[in-house]
Amino acid sequence: MTPKKQDLIKVIASRAHAIDYWSFMHYLPNPDPVLKKMGKDISAYREILSDSHVGGCVRRRKAAIKGLEWRLTPTGNEKTDEILTALFDRLPISQIINQILDATLFGYQALEVMWESKDGLFLPVAVEGKPQEWFVFDEENRLMLRTKEHYNGDLVPEKKFLLATQQADYMNPYGRADLAMCFWAATFKKGGFKFWLEFMEKYGSPWLVGKHPRQAQTHEIDELLDSMEAMLGTAVAAIPDDSSISMLESASKGASSQVFDDFLRYCKSEIAIALLGQNQTTEAEANRASATAGLEVTRDIRDDDASLVEGVFNQLLTWICELNFNVETLPTFELFEQESIDKLQAERDKILTEMGVGFTEQYIQRTYGFEDGDIVMQVEKSAVKNTAEFAEPIPKSVIETIGEQLEVEGETHVENWLQGVRDQLGQAESLEDFRTQLDSLIPELSFAEYGKLLAWGSTAAQFAGRQSVEDERK
Structure with missing residues (x-):
């Protein structure tokens, strides 16, 4: 059968024709499985950034990119190259890279470009990352901004918002968030740490045992308990002559304590694998080789992050040239070691x-x-x-x-x-x-x-x- 030309040109497989897709809203919900199960928005991931291990891994991963050198490839026009180089020297490149890399954590990151008209040129003066909660995607995977006037989102103007995404595709324009892979590990680590503190409080110090006469009244027993409770903080207690307080050392709970320790280490390992690509530890008992490896981000993850940053800056360079210059060769932003x-x-x-x-x-x-x-x-x-x-x-x-x-x-x-x-x-x-x-x-x-x-x-x-x-x- 000879194919029709119009069938070759138009899109046939789309959400509008899909049998398993029904639109009750004007935007696509985030298909992140963790967020769907909890019934929360992406701000839930921002809460776990306060965890010391998560925050340390995030800083280490971003530092692997911010430590690279950058350069602009020439366009073939010397004057244009000078203008672009001077422009990028003025922009806070390190800060912009830091914001772009949030796309690896949350799946996507929108950055608003502030333009300024000066000396006949239309150039960016600032690039600012905006909260992920403010943005959604429509049925055609186009970026939309949610406002008070347009709660379900309105299409953003052209050449106004840069969009960085990690592993985004047609099914999931929101990208895949690395924080989703370590969310439960960070959450359970926090809960396990709480139980560990309670365990140490219970078994880490001697137990005080108060002895009272068998015929003691209830209020007398309560007074003895109050004295013992105060003694935990002051080591001083006043009790009747016929009462006594003794200390009882707890039996060894090393095996029970090791369970909590192993659990917390497992959670840390899962977080490191999700964010750094390896689970080498930097704990005191680690040898030099594994500790050195634990300080590094695997090269494939670093290269993917670098490609993400380069893609965003290259899109900005394309807009700048379209608005101001007529060049045969578009410049590119390159990161290198x-x-x-x-x-x-x-x-x-x-x-x-x-x-x-x-x-x-x-x-x-x-x-x-x-x-x-x-x-x-x-x-x-x-x-x-x-x-x-x-x-x-x-x-x-x-x-x-x-x-x-x-x-x-x-x-x-x-x-x-x-x-x-x-x-x-x-x-x-x-x-x-x-x-x-x-x-x-x-x-x-x-x-x-x-x-x-x-x-x-x-x-x-x-x-x-x-x-x-x-x-x-x-």
Whole structure:
């Protein structure tokens, strides 16, 4: 059957035609399962941010992004690039990034852009995140603002609100909130902490036992109890001659206390997994390797958060260019880790240069963040060289040189692994215990940076081998 052109163009599968969708309101409710079961709005997640462990993980996760460097790619127009660079230097980038990353916690985050017309240009002067409770989505997944005049929401103006979402799709435009994954763990942790305090109050101090004569009246017994209760705070009590108070030490409740301790640790572990992607602890009894790993956010989560931030800023840059500039290449906002680019990248480029590989000025600027005019490319001294000079461009010891550099660069990674093994050996009670701990340590070791180093060394060696073959042919 030949498809009709109008069927190819229009949307057929939509909420308006779905058999399982009925609209009783003018906006889509948030399908978050935790909020639906509790019958609350998204403000319930904001309450658990006061938890010390949740708040610490959130700060650590945001710091992983705010610690990155940022830059704007050129548009090809020098004047436009200068205006955009000056604009972003004025904006509080760190504060804006902090607000954008709230989308990872709540699923979505709307940011209002404050525009200003100055010198013939329409530029943003502020970008402010607004509460999630103020915004909803319509049946076409468009952002709407709820106001007193429009309680069910009204479509927001174009180029006025930036929208950051995490894993949003057609079924759920509100995105997926990471706080939903740790909500119950944080809630039960708070409740477990309360029971733990009651347990310590009950069994942590000696019990006072008052003895009164069998024929004592009720009011006399109450007076003795009052004296004992006051004695807990003052250690002083007045009692009749025929009454006595003794202290009774509680039996060992270590096993019961350990249950509460294990429960709280489990809750902390679940919170860390939800927000940081790993459950390495920073407690006092942790070894150096696991404590160091616990301070880091897994790279895949950090990269996803960075892509989220870049997407929001790129949308803002697109609006700025549409309102003010006519450029062939739209600028982009990029986050990068300066140190990871500089050292290993420079070592690899140095090896390739020694092998005779040349780099363009554009490559140097793009890779190392230089701008036009920052560097001057040196012209090769002689374009006329004899055949003998061209016949041996690669020293015979280039492979040895690569091996020596790999040994120096990889020493840090190997030392970190060995330190983790030493820590496990110091904590082990026996060789059998050390073997068990060593098996659990292996999954904690990170080989990513070491593998990248070996990959670059392998690439350089491959280039050297190819050049050597070419030399032999000559």
